[in-house]
Amino acid sequence: MVDGCPPRLDVDLGDIQRQMDRRKPGQSRFTTQRREDDEVKILSGVFEDELTGGLKTTGTPISMLIENKDQRSKDYSEIRDKYRPGHADFTYFEKYGIRDYRGGGRASARETAARVAAGAIARLVIPAVTIRASLVQIGPYRIDRSRFDWHEVDNNPLFCADRQAASDWADYLDGLRKSGDSVGAVVEVVATGVPPGWGAPVYGKLSADLASAMMSINAVKGVEIGEGMHAAELTGSANADEMRAGPEAPWFKSNKAGGILGGISNGDPVVVRFAVKPTSSILTPRQTVTMDNRNTDIVTKGRHDPCVGIRAVPIGEAMMACVLADHFLRHRAQTGRDGGVGY
């Protein structure tokens, strides 16, 4: 459900579906082999204009439905009676006293399909902004920044801007998969074309909302903006993004800030990274307990991603789009401007 979307935006169902297809499982041997079409139906909030024949937003809530087509009638007894380590089984039960154990219930990463659909709408709200993401680390291996090329991202199944790294990592992932293990990853999301002025002070910071949005993605354990955790190691003289006068407006000599100063965009690319923990569902037996507090072991069979970080790439883009679109609207509300230099 996407509420507050501006009216009269052109909606291309194909564009939305292309975003969905990037996230959906089964696209390569590195993601789960579950078959889900992730077909989006729009139930409300759009209208087909008779004159132009095109679909447009109406300004009222856009309700989208993605049906789960791959619900197998299978034996859930293993995960019904045991808590899977690293999963939310235990915490959901302790919170609610009831647990839909089928596929993780509300905690299933399948909910991220909805984020991608919403992100596709959000992109329509901020057409001048380009949002891209790349896998930049998998396990201990990082990309070589000198080989970074956005065009490569959709040319390899790992969504990695470093073509060579993507190739190297394939073997590593195959090994993990065969050994029944998994691994973590880091995703970097970059938005260019964000004008200065989006965001707000104190509790309404663009950085805070991005941190919340990325940390809300399943399995994310860390979020960085610009230099991120590394900022701790820098001196003030090394960290300052110095400014120079440009033809029309000042520009920054570096972007250690990741495009955000004081919680407000500064016109430079907004750069966010987040760490995704390794898939918790693995074939390696792990110690755990049963629902009635007895010791046992568990092996989570089934069709799981060896690295959920891969499919987190389009999800990170979607969350960036949602947060930016929201801040664009809030900025326009308060100032009557779209953002950008020159008062």
Added chain:
Amino acid sequence: MVDGCPPRLDVDLGDIQRQMDRRKPGQSRFTTQRREDDEVKILSGVFEDELTGGLKTTGTPISMLIENKDQRSKDYSEIRDKYRPGHADFTYFEKYGIRDYRGGGRASARETAARVAAGAIARLVIPAVTIRASLVQIGPYRIDRSRFDWHEVDNNPLFCADRQAASDWADYLDGLRKSGDSVGAVVEVVATGVPPGWGAPVYGKLSADLASAMMSINAVKGVEIGEGMHAAELTGSANADEMRAGPEAPWFKSNKAGGILGGISNGDPVVVRFAVKPTSSILTPRQTVTMDNRNTDIVTKGRHDPCVGIRAVPIGEAMMACVLADHFLRHRAQTGRDGGVGY
């Protein structure tokens, strides 16, 4: 302004002030020498019970006022006409077209005094929870975890649980201060006594709210929960917190999750770290531009912290308290329980 606080909690003004005093400047040579009393006046929301003579919350909004006593009538022309690199001067002007240049205006870290005051109230809401924080890294130097001792935190001016590190770092900081430079830091905040069940799925995750809260603190550029960014390097078998049956409830053999699974607390300590960038106000000259887009240099004179990360320690505790208190109330609303095992 703290709204939604439960009624009939005992308020000790001395306790609140003690929290304020930990954050206030001028406590050591490692923090700014500005003199601010940071005295909190409570304007509403508390009532002195005639029978007991004690101050209690009434359940209505608690309004607290901290007056700025150290507003010097000084020359602001330097920062009025130039943008300070690393500060919000440029972004505030681009957002609003007007800028209160005196001391940073709304972007001044002085606003964090209010966070500490609010945190002191929040602690009253969750008395069974203990919240502590420590500086764990400053520039390139990290603490030695084997020397970690919470009791040391308030025994050194760096709020560092590693007494030896605090001592070693003092020289390093003195050097930085004398050279007119600054440095970043990492703060670790730990909450013990949080029962399982606080938090919510998807966009209401405890982890997401903690990320937002910490990232909203001035100068914070990264937030981690549990293994944080390091989770990317782990395999699934190494990352899983295995479980064992306890006398009354299951327990976890490790806490790589930082006490949160699926956005909901699991009963283990909630562990959050955040990186604070180096103070942007430094005596080292930096290139910048004037308000009318001409090149210039700037030296930010004045009384600045060589490492704002130090004073971020009580601020991080306060934000942890606010987020946890909020989630406790939301959990109690939905389930009628305070949290904890045993349905």
Added chain:
Amino acid sequence: MVDGCPPRLDVDLGDIQRQMDRRKPGQSRFTTQRREDDEVKILSGVFEDELTGGLKTTGTPISMLIENKDQRSKDYSEIRDKYRPGHADFTYFEKYGIRDYRGGGRASARETAARVAAGAIARLVIPAVTIRASLVQIGPYRIDRSRFDWHEVDNNPLFCADRQAASDWADYLDGLRKSGDSVGAVVEVVATGVPPGWGAPVYGKLSADLASAMMSINAVKGVEIGEGMHAAELTGSANADEMRAGPEAPWFKSNKAGGILGGISNGDPVVVRFAVKPTSSILTPRQTVTMDNRNTDIVTKGRHDPCVGIRAVPIGEAMMACVLADHFLRHRAQTGRDGGVGY
């Protein structure tokens, strides 16, 4: 979409559907003859417990879907090109610059089906509260309070607690329908079993939320609590609800306040009335303009209620349930209590 519902509540689909059936059209000659089943499907947020076989809420968002089965492929040219007086056609177009003219789009009273479904869930949250409503006025005719009997409400197609009035009004409504006209009505909603303590001061008043909830129903133009508009005519001595000591707690000698004092429930029945304007879609020709600002007339053919106030009875109940359930949860959050006397 109902979010925040407590977990482990027993859900009876039949109960929900019975509420839906009260609102759905075609139940008598006094409501529109459109055929809609208003069948509710629950897509999420409930789980069938294997042991008991019953459906229970899981604490996660309850998504309900009501499909529109009676979308006729009809000629919308009349309402596509003209603004219908009393409808939102003009304002939607002026707001959004686009308008889904089929059946009123988002402004269609068909959206109130969702309110009734949500209200059925809300009732589960506050099982000790009984919520009932009655038509108490139709056009110039009011019920006779001496004949008021809640048991009559579901015995006549007008949801009227005064059996005689319901009978008398049937002829009046038949006349209106035949003449192609419509009429307004007043609905009274009463909640008994609400303990003292629900609500909050200033902007969080139970009365304010009830006013908003009722005024948000299609065609509602006025909302009253207790004496309502009539309170203006009373003197202070006549209006005061005097109190007497009861065996365990004080009681009120009258209920002019409608169960709410200072925005907080006082334990007496919560009494709300609202006025529904006459159906705007009538067969009597009305002057209006075309989309391109030319004068014309319009006759809104189709299957319309002669008095939309009738079907507003179950909708008013549903909104009362939603507001009370929300305030119950907020009260429990802040105080840890369900409400009720005796500190």
Added chain:
Amino acid sequence: MVDGCPPRLDVDLGDIQRQMDRRKPGQSRFTTQRREDDEVKILSGVFEDELTGGLKTTGTPISMLIENKDQRSKDYSEIRDKYRPGHADFTYFEKYGIRDYRGGGRASARETAARVAAGAIARLVIPAVTIRASLVQIGPYRIDRSRFDWHEVDNNPLFCADRQAASDWADYLDGLRKSGDSVGAVVEVVATGVPPGWGAPVYGKLSADLASAMMSINAVKGVEIGEGMHAAELTGSANADEMRAGPEAPWFKSNKAGGILGGISNGDPVVVRFAVKPTSSILTPRQTVTMDNRNTDIVTKGRHDPCVGIRAVPIGEAMMACVLADHFLRHRAQTGRDGGVGY
């Protein structure tokens, strides 16, 4: 505290104070004789521009403080130990288990001073909108609409647009005051210059937010928009506001809708009325109970308004301003337009 205010609006402290002075007590013999200056101090969110010398909003939260200067050290034992009928004494205690009995605590109508201050800021946000209000009924007496003249409102102490009525009612009020009684009233608030398009469907209706805002004012028991409760008596043919083509845009032949259709403004004056119950603090003895549930009588001595509806006139204006300013900002966010005809 006013958050979200656009930046660079000119703030005239004198204008704000003039609004405050209209509400403040002691302006005539018909309002309480308490002496309160209601002087507003602005603590944040404004900045004095050096070039122009004028005060402007900065876009950051505007914090205003109104100190209570007339806190007499008096004997509160009467209201400390007894519940005053019609007041929130009982409900506050039942909710919170603690009660600040001095002057009503948080339930004191003194909080409406803050509403008027906020309303003065809100007016700056929508300068093209004119908001006026008048007392239109007091007890059983209504104004004569044929004598309605907005210019009279500030010429009499009753804020009544009907000069003759104001004069007639003075005697009536004197009689009530002498007899130690009080009376209710109806206030009508009208906003002209609201363009079509402000508001939103379903739960975001302008009408719903106005109903909530007015009902949240102390002592208000009913809210009407346009025809209000009277709409129940009308037929559809009588109630429809017919439309005609204007030179540039359509216009309405009548305004029974009170300027709102489907929750969205239609360009006509927004007309809201609300009923204020009689002052509950009266000198006539009333039956009540003590805090320990024993029967007693109470006479509320002190300095009370014989009709709190009078001072509700500027408060109603303020709430109208706040709601409209909010909806203007929301409309601008979503559509990028200020509102108004002509796509």
